[in-house]
Amino acid sequence: MATFNGERYLKEQLDSILNQLGEKDELIVSDDGSDDKTREIVHAYGDKRIRFFNNQHQGIANNFENALSRVRGDYIFLADQDDVWLPGKLDKMVDFLEKEKLDVAMCNCALADQDLKIIKSPHFDAQWPMKRRLLSNVYKNAWLGCCMVLRSSVLKACMPFPRGLAAHDLWLALYAQWHFKTGYLDEVLVLYRRHNNTVSFTGSVSTNSLSYKLKYRLHLLYHLIGRSLKNSFCKPATKYA
Numbered sequence: 001m002a003t004f005n006g007e008r009y010l011k012e013q014l015d016s017i018l019n020q021l022g023e024k025d026e027l028i029v030s031d032d033g034s035d036d037k038t039r040e041i042v043h044a045y046g047d048k049r050i051r052f053f054n055n056q057h058q059g060i061a062n063n064f065e066n067a068l069s070r071v072r073g074d075y076i077f078l079a080d081q082d083d084v085w086l087p088g089k090l091d092k093m094v095d096f097l098e099k100e101k102l103d104v105a106m107c108n109c110a111l112a113d114q115d116l117k118i119i120k121s122p123h124f125d126a127q128w129p130m131k132r133r134l135l136s137n138v139y140k141n142a143w144l145g146c147c148m149v150l151r152s153s154v155l156k157a158c159m160p161f162p163r164g165l166a167a168h169d170l171w172l173a174l175y176a177q178w179h180f181k182t183g184y185l186d187e188v189l190v191l192y193r194r195h196n197n198t199v200s201f202t203g204s205v206s207t208n209s210l211s212y213k214l215k216y217r218l219h220l221l222y223h224l225i226g227r228s229l230k231n232s233f234c235k236p237a238t239k240y241a
Contacts, residue, residue, distance in 0.1 A: 103180035106183075114193065
């Protein structure tokens with residue numbers, strides 16, 4: 001979880017996650033220099049499963065990278081500070097991942113307002129975004145990080161993040177869609193809260209210029225290809241008896 005001045009909704013999200021974690025699970029929180037009560041709220045839990053790290057005003061993608069660089073588990077979930085996990089999300093998504101032999105899975109969600117009043121449910125149509133090709137998702141992203149679970153092998157291939165990355169989840173999703181097996185669980189397991197202080201931009205009307213959008217997509221493709229080549233060269237040679 002990446003946090004930044006999230007005191008208003010943070011406790012609801014922490015409760016919804018911690019209630020689903022086992023004794024050996026962990027919740028990694030990276031805070032990007034909050035000046036509200038975010039840190040106090042996290043520390044007040046006194047829960048040994050929470051590992052808290054500081055990250056000083058580096059932006060959302062870097063803040064998630066800081067959190068992801070600390071993970072020790074086999075299954076990694078991305079969590080926003082203001083959403084709410086519905087009961088059973090963790091177990092259902094891990095079971096789906098194992099049953100379908102996937103590397104990355106995404107569930108459906110419900111759009112909600114600041115008071116968690118449902119705006120649209122479900123958010124995605126059936127089999128979305130998996131029915132879209134890689135370049136279609138580069139053009140118009142249909143992945144949501146807050147709905148994703150990935151194996152540690154995927155994370156290892158995607159770290160460290162390229163410089164200048166604006167969206168951590170898009171980078172992870174696109175690389176996984178190209179090189180790993182991905183799947184979609186069409187069940188609403190997250191209340192995806194949208195409000196005036198939302199940090200992420202998914203679901204909002206972009207204010208970026210056309211030239212910026214084009215340059216950023218070329219930037220993504222450049223690094224996707226570069227990382228693919230780098231990882232292919234780094235694979236150990238196959239040994240034959």
